Amino acid sequence: MTLTEAPPTPAAEPAGPPVRKPSARRRLVPYWLLLPGILWLIVFFAVPLVYQASTSVQTGSLEQGFEVTWHFRTYWDALRDYYPQFVRSLLYAGSATVLCLVLGYPLAYLIAFKAGRWRNLVLVLVIAPFFTSFLIRTLAWKTILADGGAVVDLMNTLHVLDVTSWLGWTESNRVLATPMAVVCGLTYNFLPFMILPLYTSLERIDGRLHEAAGDLYATPATTFRKVTFPLSMPGVVSGTLLTFIPASGDYVNAELLGSTDTKMVGSVIQSQFLRVLDYPTAAALSFILMAIVLLTVTFYIRRSGTEDLV
Amino acid sequence: MTQQQTTGGDVRLTGISKTYGSFTAVHPLDLTVPQGSFFALLGASGCGKTTTLRIIAGLEEATTGTVSLGGKDITGLPAYKRPVNTVFQSYALFPHLDITENIAFGLRRRGVKSVRKQVGDMLELVQLGDFARRKPHQLSGGQQQRVAVARALINHPQVLLLDEPLGALDLKLRRRMQLELKRIQTEVGITFVHVTHDQEEAMTMADTVAVMNGGRVEQLGAPADLYENPKTTFVANFLGTSNLIEGEIAGCGTDIVVSAGGGKLRLPGDRCSAPAVTGGRVLLGIRPEKISLAHADAAGRIAEGRNRVTGRIVDSSFIGVSTQYVVESPAGRELQVYEQNIERDARLVPGAEVVLHWNPAHTFGLDASQSKLAGTMGDAGVETVEDVS
Numbered sequence: 001m002t003l004t005e006a007p008p009t010p011a012a013e014p015a016g017p018p019v020r021k022p023s024a025r026r027r028l029v030p031y032w033l034l035l036p037g038i039l040w041l042i043v044f045f046a047v048p049l050v051y052q053a054s055t056s057v058q059t060g061s062l063e064q065g066f067e068v069t070w071h072f073r074t075y076w077d078a079l080r081d082y083y084p085q086f087v088r089s090l091l092y093a094g095s096a097t098v099l100c101l102v103l104g105y106p107l108a109y110l111i112a113f114k115a116g117r118w119r120n121l122v123l124v125l126v127i128a129p130f131f132t133s134f135l136i137r138t139l140a141w142k143t144i145l146a147d148g149g150a151v152v153d154l155m156n157t158l159h160v161l162d163v164t165s166w167l168g169w170t171e172s173n174r175v176l177a178t179p180m181a182v183v184c185g186l187t188y189n190f191l192p193f194m195i196l197p198l199y200t201s202l203e204r205i206d207g208r209l210h211e212a213a214g215d216l217y218a219t220p221a222t223t224f225r226k227v228t229f230p231l232s233m234p235g236v237v238s239g240t241l242l243t244f245i246p247a248s249g250d251y252v253n254a255e256l257l258g259s260t261d262t263k264m265v266g267s268v269i270q271s272q273f274l275r276v277l278d279y280p281t282a283a284a285l286s287f288i289l290m291a292i293v294l295l296t297v298t299f300y301i302r303r304s305g306t307e308d309l310v
Numbered sequence: 311m312t313q314q315q316t317t318g319g320d321v322r323l324t325g326i327s328k329t330y331g332s333f334t335a336v337h338p339l340d341l342t343v344p345q346g347s348f349f350a351l352l353g354a355s356g357c358g359k360t361t362t363l364r365i366i367a368g369l370e371e372a373t374t375g376t377v378s379l380g381g382k383d384i385t386g387l388p389a390y391k392r393p394v395n396t397v398f399q400s401y402a403l404f405p406h407l408d409i410t411e412n413i414a415f416g417l418r419r420r421g422v423k424s425v426r427k428q429v430g431d432m433l434e435l436v437q438l439g440d441f442a443r444r445k446p447h448q449l450s451g452g453q454q455q456r457v458a459v460a461r462a463l464i465n466h467p468q469v470l471l472l473d474e475p476l477g478a479l480d481l482k483l484r485r486r487m488q489l490e491l492k493r494i495q496t497e498v499g500i501t502f503v504h505v506t507h508d509q510e511e512a513m514t515m516a517d518t519v520a521v522m523n524g525g526r527v528e529q530l531g532a533p534a535d536l537y538e539n540p541k542t543t544f545v546a547n548f549l550g551t552s553n554l555i556e557g558e559i560a561g562c563g564t565d566i567v568v569s570a571g572g573g574k575l576r577l578p579g580d581r582c583s584a585p586a587v588t589g590g591r592v593l594l595g596i597r598p599e600k601i602s603l604a605h606a607d608a609a610g611r612i613a614e615g616r617n618r619v620t621g622r623i624v625d626s627s628f629i630g631v632s633t634q635y636v637v638e639s640p641a642g643r644e645l646q647v648y649e650q651n652i653e654r655d656a657r658l659v660p661g662a663e664v665v666l667h668w669n670p671a672h673t674f675g676l677d678a679s680q681s682k683l684a685g686t687m688g689d690a691g692v693e694t695v696e697d698v699s
Binding site for chain 2: 206208209211212213214215216217218219222226227230231233
């Protein structure tokens with residue numbers, strides 16, 4: 001450890017160097033530095049979590065007050081009543097994640113290897129949407145995908161709508177208030193969270209590895225398949241997690257761009273809390289979602305086996 | 311793609327040059343690397359040696375000129391189609407693959423199905439049999455270096471290119487790897503082109519050394535020939551140490567007589583690369599180990615016909631096998647003398663008046679219009695890492 005703290009004793013005892021025993025105090029310094037973060041976590045994460053857990057096993061009503069009755073049945077009821085929303089959430093979030101990866105990877109690759117002096121500018125452009133509020137951006141998509149708007153017209157003319165409506169993604173004459181609109185909104189909103197980690201891991205790849213692969217008879221395509229992509233796996237994993245986890249709990253996109261048929265579990269939780277005021281069910285739904293996401297993510301990380309990558 | 315064959319042929323560079331914008335990294339050069347030879351490109355940082363190597367590898371496109379291999383023009387071939395493999399300076403091992411897969415990489419790309427036997431043999435050759443399943447980051451620098459060599463050699467390239475492969479190793483390991491590489495080269499008989507800034511490395515390993523400076527080949531030849539008969543001051547100083555004494559030609563014959571520092575020195579006419587004209591200026595070169603040192607009092611015992619220079623010892627350092635003296639004299643300000651420690655004269659201490667004498671046949675002559683300091687440490691610098699650009 002470096003000794004950067006200035007001795008607090010100025011001219012009081014000039015004779016002889018201070019032969020204090022600083023070790024005990026100094027050893028505590030890291031913990032003092034951690035304290036604000038730990039406090040923050042306790043107040044804003046641990047306490048609410050415990051509070052929600054207790055809420056989820058309470059019964060009662062707003063008028064008579066709620067009471068802990070260890071009513072675990074709420075979980076079962078919530079799952080039974082809202083499993084379509086759960087499935088839909090995972091499906092939409094999964095689709096958006098895949099779309100983000102497909103759109104984001106080439107872009108991240110381009111920024112990392114081909115952008116040259118434009119690199120920083122393009123990176124700023126990737127982050128630029130964050131300068132506007134999430135809500136406003138999502139509302140803008142409402143206009144973009146509006147009935148009779150340019151996008152819908154074009155899709156109509158090209159008969160894309162016929163295909164998407166046959167697949168059940170859109171209706172035959174509109175995009176707004178369909179699954180496709182929600183997935184598009186999710187994809188758009190979470191794309192930067194995919195691009196940035198991808199870029200970071202691609203940018204870290206030593207260019208000489210590409211040369212070495214080429215030198216060892218790998219065509220550019222094989223080089224990508226055998227060297228670049230495997231080495232970018234940490235970025236792929238963190239990018240998909242950063243997209244999938246928030247997307248599966250999102251409700252803004254489903255609320256603004258979807259309909260009652262495209263409700264995701266986030267919307268349900270939100271309405272249970274704020275409109276129905278059924279706090280136990282809302283809390284239970286939150287915990288179920290948390291559990292599902294945790295399981296999915298754990299399985300995914302295990303499968304992708306990125307612990308090995310440097 | 312040819313496979314399992316080492317009967318390649320010569321590497322021939324014709325009019326190869328490389329410019330980056332207004333900067334010329336390599337001036338048009340012609341170079342032939344004979345098949346089966348150990349060829350070294352030697353030079354300081356930024357002399358164009360790495361660029362030349364990368365042009366052969368196909369990693370860099372030459373601005374002009376052609377590269378041919380065994381009579382076949384390969385100038386337009388991308389790296390992955392050339393029967394040439396490279397050992398990179400930083401090894402560039404694939405961090406996500408274990409040692410076996412790193413070594414098998416080239417074979418797999420060419421569709422070889424059963425790689426186990428060949429990889430095993432290769433691991434044996436570089437003595438890394440126990441490390442087959444390790445990842446590169448679990449290996450030491452020297453081991454990584456051997457993996458890099460194995461990964462390239464397993465493809466039986468017609469030419470193996472080595473880009474400062476020992477640059478990152480410490481001195482001791484470096485000496486060992488030099489011998490190892492030399493052993494492997496003799497064993498497999500593949501043409502090696504080795505880029506290095508270390509003149510000792512180049513001289514111990516290579517059959518032929520091309521000394522490069524400022525994007526040009528200064529001189530090309532066998533190590534001993536380069537050392538004994540440097541044609542430029544750069545080569546004279548870059549390969550070992552040379553004492554360069556400036557003088558005026560006083561007479562020409564089979565021996566050239568040069569007056570320098572108030573005396574007359576002789577050198578064989580056929581060892582002078584400068585125009586031998588009476589009255590012309592010439593740089594007289596002599597290696598420090600060729601010079602003998604006698605105390606001024608014992609000057610009478612020096613045999614006739616030897617070149618003599620008087621001076622005063624300003625510094626001496628005892629090395630063990632030899633003692634190195636720095637002598638100040640009218641002929642040169644800091645003449646270097648290496649004396650074998652056989653019979654040490656106790657009078658040879660700093661401040662002592664001495665006579666330097668040597669066999670005129672060991673003297674070489676250089677064109678005096680060049681800088682005397684070209685290729686010295688202060689001029690070229692000591693480098694540890696070659697910057698690729």
